[in-house]
Structures are given as structure tokens and as C-alpha cells.
Amino acid sequence: MQLSSPPATAAGGAPAADPVNAQDRQTQAGEPQGDIVPEAEFDTSLPPLSGDINAPLEAMPAATPDTSAPTTRVTSPAQNGAAPAQPGATTGEAIADAPLPEETELAQPLPPIATFDANPVEVAGVDDERAVQIRYKVAVNGLDEIDTLDRFGSLSSLKKGDGKAANAAMISARAKEDEQLAVRILQAEGYYDGTAISTIEKAEGGNVRVTINATPGRQYKFASIKVDAQPTTPPNLVDKELPLKVGEPIIAERVQAAEANVSLKLPQQGYPFVKVGDRDILLDEQAVTGDYTLPVDTGPRSSFGGYTTDGKLAFDAEHVGVLARFDRGELFDTRKVDDLRDALVATGLFSSVSVEPTRTGQIAADGTEIVDLAVHQNAGPARTLAAEAGYGTGQGFRLSGSWTHRNLFKPEGALIITGVGGTQEQGLGATFRRQNAGQRDRTVSLTANANHTNYDAYEAFTATLAGKISYDSTPIWQKRFTYSYGFELVGTNEDVWNFEKNERDRGTYFIAALPVFGGFDTSDDLLNPTKGFRLKLNASPETSVRGNVKPYGRFMVEGTAYYPVSSSIVLAGRARAGSIVGVDRDDLAPSRRYYAGGGGSVRGFGYQELGPRDPDGDPIGGRSLNEFAIEARYRFGNFGIVPFLDAGQVYESSTPDASDLRFGAGIGGRFYTNFGPLRVDVATPLKRREGESKVALYISIGQAF
Known part of the structure; x- marks a missing residue:
């Protein structure tokens, strides 16, 4: 079917001139151009005009074929009513009376989508998975x-x-x-x-x-560097913290790093609200240089004010001030704000916490604006359950667990219930502990527990009440200096070898002690150190009552060092010496004597296996000891191999010496996790004696020292 649009007609039904094609239709007299239909024949082929000229064009269905007239007509409605039909022309029917077959089909509802097959067409012999490459x-x-x-x-x-x-x-x-x-x-x-x-x-x-x-072409360099900023104290502070120089190449990484340095260093020097704007670099193609301009809004020079806090609170704003390491009126330093945020995280009481400086508009006497710190808290679960398991030859299996409510007595007052179950140790205890007690990082604790221990050296039923004030390292917050001091009140019933009766008997001891500890740590990690050293000193003036009062002193000094030979090998060494003065060995409760041997002492020997023995061959402890150890820690990925050599001995005298040192050698495996290495050590005593372990196995978390 061919659709065409006829020319509009002028008055009287004659075709109007086509403004576009009129020139093309002009011909010379008597010379028709190409296939142009003669004008009279063209007029007779046109249908009559009727209807509204503004109505849309509509197609009329085909009539019975007639060789004297076109089979399909397109009518163009006349403007201002119907026009009379032309003589001899075929009159068309009204267009809307009979729609085209296509319109009838379009009027039908669409078939349901479920009737279509969405599966891809499979073509035999074609493997879609092997695309051409x-x-x-x-x-x-x-x-x-x-x-x-x-x-x-x-x-x-x-x-x-x-x-x-x-x-x-x-x-x-x-x-x-x-x-x-x-x-x-x-x-x-x-x-x-x-x-x-x-x-x-x-x-x-x-x-x-x-x-x-x-x-590459030519490399552009700085011709000038200009900072557009307010005056600062000290003067030109922004210029000093923008490490760019005239004559240097304009390298994007260096420019970005220099601008980041401004954003980092100014908040450390009293400008917490500094804003670095968009740089402008004007290039000179002739000189191959660039003029650099950086706008900086320094904001007010500020000092520390007070604290505000909101959200789900673990503690109030007053305790936030205890954790801060700065005073009101001190020049603002964002590093101290970061330190406060770390201290808040280290409490373990938050699922999320943030610290944000806020302007107050108040001006201090030194001209700085006072800035408060807004602490946004979201307290997390305060209760935790924990468990720890280990095994050592001579000590057997040991499983300990604890339940802790870290914030039962606000702020940061924790109640800890502990239990120990093992082949040779059982016990139950309760501890009250307050962290950050009155000052940052100070911990006050009070412990009461009851234990039963059954080792080759002694069997004891012990009750203890102890208090301690300490400044300790944690896996999150490792400190260089640590200390503790406190008291112990111990009542213990123990079996002991009675050399006068030449048999074992039981005795009850009451012990009072004032233990003191000091430590210095330069190592790089608490559980897996690779460099640095540590020094520890323990001193405990004590008195033991078993019929008579026996005052004495217990002392222990220990040093460890770590040296990285390469990125994968670390040499580690340890030396320890202990002494008890002022009392005979037989007047000491067996549990207060020194012993050696085991995973944290001299590996290759059973727990407390070294030193003097009774006639039954069981260790009886001594008043002094010395221990030495060296390891080569080789790490590959998350695994490691550690060959080691240990030495040590326990002496009846109060002063240790190097006589009769016993050696144990072995090899260990390490599996490094995000909370520390899992340690498995296997060792054997050198020049083994009768009754000593042939092979000793130790499993625990953390390095041996």
C-alpha cells in the first residue's frame, strides 16, 4: 500500500501552488520534463476534499480493484468545511468508517508473557563457552x-x-x-x-x-609558590609546612603530599579547623614553568576547653577528662585528641566512639579561641566470656575461663569471675578491677580466690586475698615503663618433705607479702617482639608464720633481648636470676620456693623438675635459680620454625651460681594469628638423668619470652 499526500487545493477545487516544488514544475512551452504527468491527467486523479483540514491523516481501506482509478486513497480534509467533489473524480468514503487491518490487530490484547519461551536457542555444533579470542x-x-x-x-x-x-x-x-x-x-x-x-x-x-x-616533551617547574592565608602564629606557618620549592618539577604526588602536610601539621599547632582550598597552577609554555597559588583558610588559633558527650553513654564527661593527657587552656594539638580517642577505644566499652572539636566562640586570655571536645559514644556489650587452654609436660592440661562485666561499677569498674580446671590445678576466684582509677592507665584491683594444686613438688590448698595498684601494658596499649605494688594475704595447707622425720607431712602456713614490680620495655610488640629489649625486677618482702614468724625477702630479675638478623629471622635471648634471703629453705612454704623447668622456664624438662630432690625423687625447690635461653625465630608467611637451647638450675643456697647447669634443646612451630602466635614446642634434656622427661611438649599462645 502506498501512502501519498496530495497538494492542497485553492478555491474552486484547483490545486494550489506548491511553494517548495513550484519552480521544479516549470517547463518550457510544449516541453514536458521527465515523467511529469500532464496537468489535466494529474487533476483527474485527485480525490475530492472533505472534512476538517486540522484532523490527522487517516488511511482508507482498499476498495474493489479498478484499473481506471488508484486502489488506495489518502484524503486531506479541506479547511472551513467540505469542498465540492471534482467532476469525474471517484468519491472516497469517510476514512474512519473502515480501519486498516493492521489497526484491528493492534487493538487486540497482548498475549501473556508466560507463553513466550525465554530459553536461549541452542545451535548444533557451536560451543558458547569457547568464544573466539x-x-x-x-x-x-x-x-x-x-x-x-x-x-x-x-x-x-x-x-x-x-x-x-x-x-x-x-x-x-x-x-x-x-x-x-x-x-x-x-x-x-x-x-x-x-x-x-x-x-x-x-x-x-x-x-x-x-x-x-x-x-614526554619538556618538564615544567615551579616559577613561584604563593600561599593565600590569614596571618598565623608563628608567622608564615603555612609556608613552613608546605614542602615545595621554586625550581622543583611540578609533580602531582609531591604537590598533593605537600598540601596534605598542611592539613596534618596545622591542627597539631593550634589550628583544628584549617581548610586547604583548590590550588591554581598557571603554566608558561615559553618558559616551561608554572606559578602555583594555594588558598588556605586557617580558621582561629585554638586552645583546649572542656568536654561534652552524647549518645549511648558508657561513662560521663568527667571520666573523659581523666583519660585526656592535656589540660584546659593548653594549645590545641590534634595528636592529643587522637591519643584520647585511642584511650577510649582501649577501655573496651564502646562499639563505636568518636571525638570532634567544636567551636565555642569564647576567647581565652592568650587570644586563642576555646574549643570543646564533643565525644559521641555508643556503648557496646559490657559482658564477655573468655577461655584459655594449654598443655605442658609435668603440668598437664590446663583450662581456664572467665566471665567479665567490664562496667558494672561505673566508670570502668569490672567484676571478673574466674575458674581453672586442669589435671593438676583447680580453682575459683573473683576480682574487682577499676581501670583508669583517678588517673590515666592506673588500675586498682582486689582479688579473692581458692585453689588446689597437685604437683610433684607439693600439694596445696590455698586461699588468697590480694590487692594491687598497677600501670600495665596491654596488647592495644604497650607502655615503656610499667609498675605495680600491693599486698598479699595467703593461707595455705601444703605437704612437705620433713627431713627430720624423713617423711612427708602437711603443714599450714600464713603468709603476708608486699610485692613490688618494675618494668622497662623497648620491644616493638607485646606478644611477638622482633627488636628491642625488656627488663623486669620483682621484690617482695614477706613473712611466713608456722609456729614462728620468719621474715624474708624474695627477689627476681629478668632481661630479654630481640635482634632482627633479617626480615624473616629474629634472634631472641633471655636471662633470669632469683634469690630468697633471710630464711632457711625448710621454713619456707613449698609454694613460695623457686623452681625451674617447663614451657616458661627451661624447656626439655617437666614443670618444676629441676633442682634438689627428696629421697622419693620429687623436686623440693630452692632459694635461688638462674635460667638462660636463646632462640632463632624463622618466619615464612603465617608460619614459623624456632630452634632453641635453654639452660638453668635451682640451688639450695640463697645465691645462684653457674654450677651444674642443665641444658634442654628443641624445636618449635609457630602459627601467627592477628592476636599473637600459637606456640608448639618440643624439647628434650641433654645428658638426661634418671627420672627426667625424655621429651617435653608445650602448647600455648605467645612466644616463650
Whole structure:
């Protein structure tokens, strides 16, 4: 069916002149042009006009075929009513009376979508999973001259494609991306006139070779550096903290790092609200230089004020002040704010916590604006359950667990219930502990427990009440100086070898002690140190009552050192010496004597196995000891191998010496986790004696020392 639009008619039914095609219809007299229909015949072929000229065109269905007239008509409604029909013309029917067949089909409702088959058509002999691939190789020229080839390779689309593409268009698109990448890298290095172009050509074997040719051009340098900022105290503070110099190349990384340094250092020197604006670099193509301008809004010079807190509170603003290491009126330093945030996290009481400086508008006497710290708290679960298991030859299996409510007595007052179950030790205890008690990092604790221990050296039923004030390291907050002091009240019933009766008997001892500890730690990690050293000193003046009062002193000194031979090997060493003075060994409760042997002492021997023995062959402890150990810790990935050699001995005298040292050698395995290494050590005594362990096994968390 052919649709055509006839020309409009003028008054009287004659066709009006077509303003567009009138010139084309002009002919010379008696010379018709091409296939133009004679005017009289053209007029007789037109249908009459009727209807509204503004109505849309509508198609009329085909009538019975007639060789004297067209089979399909398109009528154009006349303007201002119906026009009379032309003589001899076929009159058309009203268009809307009979719609086209296509319109009838369109009026029908759509078939349900469920009737369509969405499964892909399978074509026999075609494997969709084995798509056709074009292999290509990439060559880059020019970037090696400015030492940026590795950076390009890490970001290149062609390189990421691994030398394969589905079609040539994909290779071309990747090459265009790499052109732009090369130009960006050049500009980042100060080569603002640099260009890059890619070429793709067929190589031998049907493969494709893609070449990126980069032309660096000239490197631009700073002609001037200007900072647009308010006056600061001290003067020109921003200029001092912007490490850019005239004559240096304009390298993007250095510029960004310099601006970041301004954002970092000014809040450390009293400007917490500094804002670094958008830089402007005006390039001079003739001189190959750039004029750099940086706008900086320093904000007010500020000092510390008070604290506010909101959210789900673990404790109030007053206790926040206990954790802070700065005073009101002190010049603002964002490092001290970060330190406060770390201290809040270290309490373990928050699921999230943040510290934000807020302006008050108040001006201090020194001219600084007072800034308060807003602490946004979201207290987390305060209760935890914990468990620990270990095994040692001579000590057997040991399983301990604890339930802790870390904030039962606010602020930071914890109640801890502990239990120990093992083959040779059982017990139950309760501890009250307040962290950050009155000052940062100070802990006050009070403990009461009851234990039963059954070792080869002694069996004891012991009740203890102890109090301590300490300044300790934790896995989150390792400290260089640590200390503790406190008291112990012990009542214990123990069996002991009675040399006068030449048999074992039981005795009850009452012990009062004032233990003191001091430590100095330069190591880099609490559970897995790789460098530095540690010194520890314990002193405890005590008195023991078993019929008579026997005052004495217990002392222990220990040093450890760590030296990294390489990135994967660390040499570690330990030395320890202890002495008890002022009392005979037989007047000491067996549990207060010194023993050696075991996983934390001299490996290769059972727990408390070294030293003097009774006639039954059981250890009886002594008044002094010395121990030495050396390890070579080799780590590969999350695993490690540790060969070691230990030595030590326990002496009946109050002064240790180097006589009769016993040695144990072995090898250990380490599995490194995010909370410390899991340790498995196997050792054997050298020059083993009768009754000593052949092989000793130790399993625990953390290094041996």
C-alpha cells in the first residue's frame, strides 16, 4: 500500500501552488520534463476534499480493484468545511468508517508473557563457552625515560586484559584508554606538553601487536609558590609546612603530599579547623614553568576547653577528662585528641566512639579561641566470656575461663569471675578491677580466690586475698615503663618433705607479702617482639608464720633481648636470676620456693623438675635459680620454625651460681594469628638423668619470652 499526500487545493477545487516544488514544475512551452504527468491527467486523479483540514491523516481501506482509478486513497480534509467533489473524480468514503487491518490487530490484547519461551536457542555444533579470542602483545615506548613504566603497567587496560580480547574493537578501545592513561601519567610528572598515540598492527602468527608511543616533551617547574592565608602564629606557618620549592618539577604526588602536610601539621599547632582550598597552577609554555597559588583558610588559633558527650553513654564527661593527657587552656594539638580517642577505644566499652572539636566562640586570655571536645559514644556489650587452654609436660592440661562485666561499677569498674580446671590445678576466684582509677592507665584491683594444686613438688590448698595498684601494658596499649605494688594475704595447707622425720607431712602456713614490680620495655610488640629489649625486677618482702614468724625477702630479675638478623629471622635471648634471703629453705612454704623447668622456664624438662630432690625423687625447690635461653625465630608467611637451647638450675643456697647447669634443646612451630602466635614446642634434656622427661611438649599462645 502506498501512502501519498496530495497538494492542497485553492478555491474552486484547483490545486494550489506548491511553494517548495513550484519552480521544479516549470517547463518550457510544449516541453514536458521527465515523467511529469500532464496537468489535466494529474487533476483527474485527485480525490475530492472533505472534512476538517486540522484532523490527522487517516488511511482508507482498499476498495474493489479498478484499473481506471488508484486502489488506495489518502484524503486531506479541506479547511472551513467540505469542498465540492471534482467532476469525474471517484468519491472516497469517510476514512474512519473502515480501519486498516493492521489497526484491528493492534487493538487486540497482548498475549501473556508466560507463553513466550525465554530459553536461549541452542545451535548444533557451536560451543558458547569457547568464544573466539584475539591475542595481542603490548609495547610501551617513552615512559621508561621518566621511570613511570611500572606505574603504567599497573593501571593499563591492555595489561589487565592479559593479552586476550574478544574482537578488534575491544583492543582498539583498550588502546585508546591507555593513550589517555599515558598522557595523565606524563602530566602527573610535570610533562604537560606530553603526548601519546597507539598503533595496532598485525604481527607474525596471526597475533596483534599494540604499541603505545609516549613523547614526554619538556618538564615544567615551579616559577613561584604563593600561599593565600590569614596571618598565623608563628608567622608564615603555612609556608613552613608546605614542602615545595621554586625550581622543583611540578609533580602531582609531591604537590598533593605537600598540601596534605598542611592539613596534618596545622591542627597539631593550634589550628583544628584549617581548610586547604583548590590550588591554581598557571603554566608558561615559553618558559616551561608554572606559578602555583594555594588558598588556605586557617580558621582561629585554638586552645583546649572542656568536654561534652552524647549518645549511648558508657561513662560521663568527667571520666573523659581523666583519660585526656592535656589540660584546659593548653594549645590545641590534634595528636592529643587522637591519643584520647585511642584511650577510649582501649577501655573496651564502646562499639563505636568518636571525638570532634567544636567551636565555642569564647576567647581565652592568650587570644586563642576555646574549643570543646564533643565525644559521641555508643556503648557496646559490657559482658564477655573468655577461655584459655594449654598443655605442658609435668603440668598437664590446663583450662581456664572467665566471665567479665567490664562496667558494672561505673566508670570502668569490672567484676571478673574466674575458674581453672586442669589435671593438676583447680580453682575459683573473683576480682574487682577499676581501670583508669583517678588517673590515666592506673588500675586498682582486689582479688579473692581458692585453689588446689597437685604437683610433684607439693600439694596445696590455698586461699588468697590480694590487692594491687598497677600501670600495665596491654596488647592495644604497650607502655615503656610499667609498675605495680600491693599486698598479699595467703593461707595455705601444703605437704612437705620433713627431713627430720624423713617423711612427708602437711603443714599450714600464713603468709603476708608486699610485692613490688618494675618494668622497662623497648620491644616493638607485646606478644611477638622482633627488636628491642625488656627488663623486669620483682621484690617482695614477706613473712611466713608456722609456729614462728620468719621474715624474708624474695627477689627476681629478668632481661630479654630481640635482634632482627633479617626480615624473616629474629634472634631472641633471655636471662633470669632469683634469690630468697633471710630464711632457711625448710621454713619456707613449698609454694613460695623457686623452681625451674617447663614451657616458661627451661624447656626439655617437666614443670618444676629441676633442682634438689627428696629421697622419693620429687623436686623440693630452692632459694635461688638462674635460667638462660636463646632462640632463632624463622618466619615464612603465617608460619614459623624456632630452634632453641635453654639452660638453668635451682640451688639450695640463697645465691645462684653457674654450677651444674642443665641444658634442654628443641624445636618449635609457630602459627601467627592477628592476636599473637600459637606456640608448639618440643624439647628434650641433654645428658638426661634418671627420672627426667625424655621429651617435653608445650602448647600455648605467645612466644616463650
